[in-house]
Amino acid sequence: MGAMIEVRNVSKAFGGVQANQDVSMDVTEGGITGLIGPNGSGKTTLFNSIVGYHPIDGGSIRFEGQEISKFRVPQIARLGMLRTFQQTRIYGNMNCVKNMLISVPHRSMGFLEIFGDHSTQELEKAEHLLEFVGLYGKRKLMAGDLSFGQQKLLEFAMALMNDPKVLLLDEPTAGINPTLINGLIDRLKRANEEFGITLFVIEHNMRVIMNLAEHIYCLAHGEMLAEGTPETIRNDQRVIDAYLGAH
Amino acid sequence: MTGNWKSPALYAAILAFGVAAPFLFPGYTTQIAILWMMILFALTWDIAGGQMGYNSLGNIFFFGAGMYLSAVIQVGMFTDVGTYTSARGGEQLVLGYGDYFVSVFAGMAVAAVGCVLFAIVIGWVMFGLRGPYFAIGTLGIALSARELASTWEWIGGGSGIAMPVYPGLPDEKSQVSYIILFVLAILTFLSVRWLYTTRFGLAINAIRDDEEKAEAMGVHTTRYKIIAWSVSAFFLGMSGAVFGNMTGFVEPMEVAFPTVTFGIFMVVMSLLGGKGTLWGPVIGATVFHIIKEVTWTYMLGWQWVALGVLIIVNVVFFQQGIMGWAQDKWPEFFGIEVEEASAAGDEEAA
């Protein structure tokens, strides 16, 4: 299994704040890669750099071998790399089914298809995925009326609707009722195994990421501090110090 | 979404009114013709403004541009435009029925296509702007077009350009204009009604709710934004062509680019009726037009104050507009689900 995303020596500063410094890492194709680090260590910034949300100051980012560090967000999304937002973003004034239907892949959307209606298969897929995340009963509700946790699940379902090759999830369990977290971990794993989607997950909850990821990177102060299996990371003194020092 | 609003009875009633109105109220043919144009204005404004969340203050540009395009085409078909305009109305085109109607329809066609091209080119630049910058940017387009038209001698500059003279009697001319505007309003309505059911409709709603999210999901946002504006431009351009012929005289300030009247009315009518809904602009335009005509008749001198008060009450106390208010009050009637009717059981309330 090769690297689907290769990040090499990427740096990004905001004014005086060096959010990422010389960061290098790989996201393994077909796997689940984790990214941890204390608050403000630059995790979201790295996501943003990868998906083209802002230009990077230096370094290289490759997706399936292609240099993408100059591409813009929609372009990268259409290559099959999708991200969810830490602050959860859905289309609040549309119902859940419509949120799903507009999330179909746009890679091959021809000009005339713009003026077509959705197909029955698309509707079935939308409903199936809403069922998958446990929102089928709410499918006709306005997405903005859902609870924060439900919106998070909807955002995840929308991402799946898009058939991405790789999905970057920014703290998928934040704000979710603790009793439901196990269910969500299970769904993430199924998305990875059954739908074959490579996952790259930022997670604050140590228990979650240890459970989920095969390989974990740890950022601290914008620099890559450590990497390895959950076991190595758990026992890495620098990681323990970074977390203790941050709290 | 439920039966009632889509019921054929409603459409039949509107159609019947539209057909019968010139016979029932012959003295008001022109006013009702303008009502159809107002409906077209509000519907086309709402595509970008209500459904897509891009509040343009410059849509009147397409109205004026369409008017000038048709004027130049209609005159140019029969004589040299420069010579004609330099005569400053000293010479007017008198045509037979055949030539006249050919020229009008050619003018409308060129106005429609030309305005779509304008929408594509200008939209390319304008849709890089967001929120108030887009609003002011588009307003700037309308104002500069007005200035440009006032100084461009070839199209008559500030003194304008006289349209070909209608070959028949004035009453007949009002009826013809009425028919064309009525048909245009119907076509506009049917087009947007259909468009809102397609992927295009979903996409522009998504752009309204969260454009950044739509980009992150790979939606071709620029393409959708330009298509949305092009649809508006297409119908506004034709309405401008018709209005120019109806007035008989095209000049930049009051007729072609009336930015603070028609240009602002478009926005107000959509807001009043309820932006982002299919029927809101229709209802808003109708209510607004009636109020406007009534105040113009009975409150002369105070009509602008009355309209100003209406606008203030609308934006301060009644932002959701008539349709928005109705949808909040009777959601079932419009097929909107607000809360679970029954606990579905399989849900995980997070």
Ligand SMILES: Nc1ncnc2c1ncn2[C@@H]1O[C@H](COP(=O)(O)OP(=O)(O)OP(=O)(O)O)[C@@H](O)[C@H]1O
């Ligand atoms: N757009 C921005 N403008 C200025 N500073 C920013 C911006 N985005 C991030 N930063 C700064 O960069 C640093 C890294 O932020 P980032 O959001 O990447 O951290 P994080 O690891 O995702 O934190 P958290 O766990 O709280 O989500 C922080 O100091 C933050 O204040």
Ligand SMILES: [Mg+2]
């Ligand atoms: Mg973050």
